[in-house]
Amino acid sequence: MSQKLKGRKAVVTGAGSGMGRAIAKRFAEEGASVAALDLDLAAAESTAQSIVEAGGTAFSLRVDVSDDASVRAAIDGSVTALGGIDVLANIAGILDGYAPVLETSEQLWDRIIGVDLKGPFLMTRAVLPTMLENGGGTIVNMASIAGFVARGGGAAYTSAKHGVIGLTKQTAADYGLRGIRVNAICPGAVETAMTKQILDEGEAAVIESINAVPAGRHAQPEEIANLALFLANDESSFVHGAAYVIDGGWTIV
Template identity: 35%
Template sequence: MTTKNKVAIITGAGSGLGQATAVRMAEEGVNIVVVDVNEKGGNETVEMVKKLGVDSFFIKTDVSKAEEVKNYVDKTVEKYGQIDYFFNNAGISGSGKYFLDTDVEEIEKIVQINLMGALYGVRYVAEVMLKNGSGSIVNTASSAGVIGQDSVVTYSATKHAIAGLTKSMVAEYAKEGLRVNAIAPGPTETPMVKAFYEANPAMKENATKGIPQKRLGTPEEVAELVTFLLTSKAEYINGEVIRIDGGFTNTK
């Protein structure tokens, strides 16, 4: 099935995994709706994908607010009349403090963006997809959503929840034509991860040592997986949480 003139919404598309996936999906002829709180990065992604010959526009969004999530869905439908693919990717990591040293305000912020933002996105996007008869969603979990990791307790809790969201949506709606999968990246060379390791340099060394391939992943490698899962190439894959971590969680 051709991907040309299909429509994808990508959240957190102003940098990192979202930006790399926007570019990779644009190479497949998919029109890209770029969603991010970062206006500069979002507009940069729009320009990158337009150079590949597809249509694109940016919607500034705080995904922790349900009304703003509904807005990006409504604007997409208003412009294109459809949503074929959704990369539900926006998220933050936190400060890297141990849980009992973490402020309640930080806990609430991580939960609102990582979990509630993902729930809102699936809620409003899936509604449109089911009306149109089909659709494919990829949620961003994490290696910290597969195993326990120190210094990221709240983040890990939200990413474990993403796995539950993914599997349960399939249990309810696969029979109506919806596919929902998740990726679980290990440490990857994104701006968010780089900033986290700059604040916690010892953790980068420990993480790299713990990866059998002895390096971090790249956003482009993750984008290839996301593109595969979103499109009809993965038509019979549903409800999976797929690790892409250089063997990191396999050794735990």
């Protein structure tokens, strides 16, 4: 084992399933102590238990990333349990059913923006004082190819993911000289429950583009986790404010 995160303390939101679960487990495999956070506490507990059973260190907490009080409580609990936070992975996210503007209610807009954009903002704002006090840290945000191009989601989702990339760049610019690195991952289609939702709800042209990527397949969550690991450890020490596309070639055709 390379133990690229040996001794690090990592918080992962959306850790109960999909990419968040894969990232939490990958971080633990590389030596990190992990706080597995999710709105679904039972799912977070399952992830933490699987890490512990594999010989790692983890615990679980419930968090609603769109609620500031919940976020602050989760960060405080993580600091207490872990003894600090070196890595934050903002992975929690939801889809909008590919709704265009005229089919996007204010309630749907607020829900998507609340989880997918406000969530990373609140988590980042809550963790920064601890990271700055400790001399630095690493933040990995989950964006999407919808942060670059249209048709990766609906109006709310695409707007939120564009915002995540902007938040990533601005936070990196504001805090880079103080030891904070911030980068984003921009996946295409990944084989998760959310992908099934895309295939169930997406327009025919969208589904066709997903299925016709040059890679010829969807990504596995573990492949996204490998990129998250790179951005979280010192191998990426000169990477600041980047948005890494990992889409099997979706955006080049």
